[in-house]
Amino acid sequence: MTRLAGCELCELAVSKVVDNDKFAVILADEPNYPGFARVIWKDHVREVSDLLDADRLLLNEAVWQLELAVREVMQPLKVNVASLGNVVPHLHWHVIPRYADDAHFPAPVWAQAVRATDAAVLDARRALLPRLAEAITRRFAKQ
Amino acid sequence: MTRLAGCELCELAVSKVVDNDKFAVILADEPNYPGFARVIWKDHVREVSDLLDADRLLLNEAVWQLELAVREVMQPLKVNVASLGNVVPHLHWHVIPRYADDAHFPAPVWAQAVRATDAAVLDARRALLPRLAEAITRRFAKQ
Numbered sequence: 539m540t541r542l543a544g545c546e547l548c549e550l551a552v553s554k555v556v557d558n559d560k561f562a563v564i565l566a567d568e569p570n571y572p573g574f575a576r577v578i579w580k581d582h583v584r585e586v587s588d589l590l591d592a593d594r595l596l597l598n599e600a601v602w603q604l605e606l607a608v609r610e611v612m613q614p615l616k617v618n619v620a621s622l623g624n625v626v627p628h629l630h631w632h633v634i635p636r637y638a639d640d641a642h643f644p645a646p647v648w649a650q651a652v653r654a655t656d657a658a659v660l661d662a663r664r665a666l667l668p669r670l671a672e673a674i675t676r677r678f679a680k681q
Numbered sequence: 682m683t684r685l686a687g688c689e690l691c692e693l694a695v696s697k698v699v700d701n702d703k704f705a706v707i708l709a710d711e712p713n714y715p716g717f718a719r720v721i722w723k724d725h726v727r728e729v730s731d732l733l734d735a736d737r738l739l740l741n742e743a744v745w746q747l748e749l750a751v752r753e754v755m756q757p758l759k760v761n762v763a764s765l766g767n768v769v770p771h772l773h774w775h776v777i778p779r780y781a782d783d784a785h786f787p788a789p790v791w792a793q794a795v796r797a798t799d800a801a802v803l804d805a806r807r808a809l810l811p812r813l814a815e816a817i818t819r820r821f822a823k824q
Binding site: 587598605624636645649 | 727729730737741745748749759760761762763764765766767768770779786787788789791792
């Protein structure tokens with residue numbers, strides 16, 4: 539396994555919902571986006587297309603299972619899925635539940651914010667996070 | 682095949698590099714991002730996780746082949762891959778070659794632009810597009 543000193547994803551020190559030899563799944567700490575989750579590949583790899591075929595399919599399956607868990611629990615209007623990594627070029631995927639009243643909708647979450655979501659709505663979404671963690675754990679236990 | 686009247690991706694009327702029963706590959710008309718390409722699923726489906734397993738794997742393979750072609754010809758610093766669809770909720774993937782001198786780097790292309798790329802550099806990248814189309818055609822012919 540390749541490790542890069544100073545890479546924040548090689549040295550990921552946050553709570554993980556799934557943690558195996560190949561990847562971790564975490565709930566992101568994004569106050570405006572409860573349910574924003576990430577799959578982080580363990581090996582310090584730059585691009586999806588740097589992976590061996592079996593690993594690429596494993597990662598794809600993980601992103602798909604995470605999307606299913608996010609849809610099941612968070613009931614978003616839309617799911618956004620992205621692998622960018624310009625700032626931290628260590629392969630990871632964002633899975634983001636989107637709602638008509640979220641801070642950027644319909645723009646991507648990386649655009650300028652256009653509104654503040656009602657605090658009670660955010661609280662209600664945040665209250666779903668334990669169920670989301672359970673749903674992720676359950677889906678990945680089946681793999 | 683589901684078609685939605687008024688959906689701009691159901692009624693896609695642009696030149697396609699790949700065009701089969703399941704998906705099309707197009708080069709996006711993004712002046713600041715020569716080599717920006719998309720895979721557009723033909724059926725009017727909202728999310729990756731709405732696809733049957735075989736279709737999901739087929740689409741994943743297409744996005745991967747497109748990423749390989751973009752890397753081969755455009756030689757980007759980083760590739761960004763995303764399925765958003767908030768504005769047009771018809772399943773499609775963006776594959777975007779990124780460079781340190783592009784309009785938004787290292788931010789996502791949907792953030793506020795931070796610079797104008799040198800026109801000669803953009804011209805040189807644009808000059809690669811026929812080779813990119815060839816590389817895509819070749820890779821998808823092998824599938």
